[in-house]
Amino acid sequence: MMKRVVLDWVAVLVSYFLLGLIRILTGSQARWWGCPPKALQRIYFANHQSHADLVMIWAALPKELRHNTRAVAARDYWTRTPFKHWLTSAVFNVIYVSRDRQASEDPLEPLIEAMSHGDSLILFPEGTRGFADEPQAFKAGLYNLALKFPEVELVPAWINNVQRVMPKGEVVPVPVLCSVTFGVPMQVLPGEDCPTFLQRARLAVLALRDV
């Protein structure tokens, strides 16, 4: 019991430490270009180029939205060590998804459960980190979720510059101002098929780069 309380406190402290760190390093600027920050149920989907993306977009959200907006993270990577596991579950309260598809389970199951509770999601539909300038093709999860929860707003977001903070293979981050631009909420159009929608969503994210 005692240990539980202490760990909770540590989690809170670590979250403030990380927020402070990311602010000093990146300025963590949120640009609400297409919609205001509102306590609506939303799925934020963004380009993914760095481990810091998750913290970035989380830090860019106002405090009131942060506690019920949960990022989606790959289970195999983020539970590999006890520290990573603790960091992602206790501090960020992420939702784990399995990347290795087993026939018996639906990988979207944990996301659907969280959304039924009214949580908002932060999703990186590329599935993995990319290193090119433009995001890779999006995976179908976003489309399937959108069909299941048609009333939820899908908000595209572009995370800018984070890959410069800590390029692949480096361990010490450098301070560079970064920003997250939130775009106009979108929906699946009636009768729209999966590839068309995913292409549209990807372009919506990409378009925010030049805003």
Next chain:
Amino acid sequence: MHRALRNLNPTEQIGALFIIVFGLLMVGGLVIFLRSMREFDDPQQGAQHRDELDRLTQLLKTSWLLVFVFWLAWLAGDISRLVLFALGSFFALREFLTLSPTRHGDHRSLVLAFFVILPCQYWLVGTGQVALFTVFIPVYVFLALPVTSVLANDPKQFLERNAKLQWGIMVCIYGMSHVPALLLLKFPHYNHKNAFLVLFLVLVVQTCMVTQHLVSHRLMQLGKRPAVPAISQSFIWRAWRAGMAAGSLMGALLSGITPFVPGQAFALSFIACAAGSMGHLVMKALKRDRGIPMWRGQRTAVTGAGGMLDHIDALCFAAPVFFYSARWYFKL
């Protein structure tokens, strides 16, 4: 005025000064407020008037902030003062490098710049090692940084990348660190009052910049053409001369808080203002090269936070020139 100021003790002097400065800022605010009451029949004229007032308000805010920060720095004492300026360097450099993209191969050099060179430079200032701190960056760092970059095995745009990094370090770390370094100048019969020099420099340079801005704005309304339109829409020689005159006169008036006689204060202020205003123009050229109107970049740019460099670039150029001129002339 300067004789009266000179006869006060340091605490009274600084008190009087801040009362004068804060008073002037308040008068400025009042003028802007009164002018905002004016009404226009022509909506276009009204919009123009509002734009102008917005710019003035912005300028006034900057001045408030600068004076307030330096007042805090004066109250805070040596170490917190150094930390304050070091943080200023840090944020300015962060801004500079955000808008001057570097490549992956520069990562180690960037780490060095932020986490080794910057603290070292301020540590050298703090420990009063004048001989080393004046050459640390231009000699050791500038020769060592390209070595770090070259080991990353990336020849692409090598000279350009190094130039960017070195410029950033020169302005944001080297230039800025000379402001607190003014405390290291040991003038005879001027003990424990060096903090005034910092204030002196800031007030003089800010006076020059504000005057230049106001005059050039007025001249532009009268249809005067800018001198270097590809770089700055607002740089006009006549406005520059007005700014120089105002800054230098301000310096002469303030000579009571410095170790200089009014003539010397005038000359040194003139030098500082020249370096500051020209440096500001140089930074404008760098911004133009990057295709941005401000380091902050308002709505269009990717980096929302900051805008710090816009406000301190003149000071970063003025400080080292002022420092070495005074040091050379007074043989300190």
